[in-house]
Amino acid sequence: MDKMQTASEAVRRLKAEYPVAECTLDYRDAWQLLFNARLAAQCTDKRVNEVAVGLYARFPTLEDFASADVAELEEYIRPTGFFRVKSADLKNCAVLLLAEFGGIVPDNMDDLLRLPGVGRKVANLILGDVYHKPGAVVADTHCIRLSNRLGLCDTADPKKVELALRELLDPAESNDFCHRLVLHGRAVCQARSPRCAACSLADLCPSAGRTV
Numbered sequence: 280m281d282k283m284q285t286a287s288e289a290v291r292r293l294k295a296e297y298p299v300a301e302c303t304l305d306y307r308d309a310w311q312l313l314f315n316a317r318l319a320a321q322c323t324d325k326r327v328n329e330v331a332v333g334l335y336a337r338f339p340t341l342e343d344f345a346s347a348d349v350a351e352l353e354e355y356i357r358p359t360g361f362f363r364v365k366s367a368d369l370k371n372c373a374v375l376l377l378a379e380f381g382g383i384v385p386d387n388m389d390d391l392l393r394l395p396g397v398g399r400k401v402a403n404l405i406l407g408d409v410y411h412k413p414g415a416v417v418a419d420t421h422c423i424r425l426s427n428r429l430g431l432c433d434t435a436d437p438k439k440v441e442l443a444l445r446e447l448l449d450p451a452e453s454n455d456f457c458h459r460l461v462l463h464g465r466a467v468c469q470a471r472s473p474r475c476a477a478c479s480l481a482d483l484c485p486s487a488g489r490t491v
């Protein structure tokens with residue numbers, strides 16, 4: 280099986296195994312997904328979802344974030360770690376969204392990458408989950424680990440993984456496939472002790488039984 284066939288078969292099997300492919304961050308508006316994805320750096324989605332409840336109750340609009348007292352904002356964001364830089368990013372992001380984008384999260388990579396704290400991973404998440412653009416590839420830690428183990432790429436560089444997967448995947452499937460890699464990475468193909476014996480991809484995977 281070549282890489283494209285492996286990717287296609289992995290898409291098919293994970294789709295059957297995880298029919299619901301969604302981001303595990305809660306959000307009501309696109310800008311909240313943007314903010315939550317920023318808060319999720321070096322933090323679990325579960326913790327972000329807990330913090331988000333109080334955060335958006337206190338700051339329900341972009342205008343509230345743009346005019347927020349930084350010290351107060353930091354107290355809300357503190358449990359997610361790196362709270363000073365994250366607070367500054369959210370406030371500055373709100374200011375820029377209001378000043379240049381009419382309060383609307385952009386629908387293209389170039390404009391998304393202009394926003395404070397937004398890199399390609401978060402930008403792809405917005406393009407795929409909010410705007411349903413084909414070809415979105417969210418190269419997070421699970422995606423990178425599983426793609427390497429499956430032999431779909433041979434690099435830990437997120438942008439190179441993103442570009443490699445884009446070459447292999449049906450654009451209509453790539454965004455959901457990345458969500459499914461997260462689910463499979465949490466449930467089966469964990470970083471330290473992958474459960475290859477229980478893995479639906481084992482016969483496709485060159486790392487099966489060999490990864491420690």
Ligand code: SF4
Nearest residue numbers: 468473475478484487
């Ligand atoms: S066979 Fe093992 S290493 Fe390969 S994807 Fe499955 S759990 Fe991960």
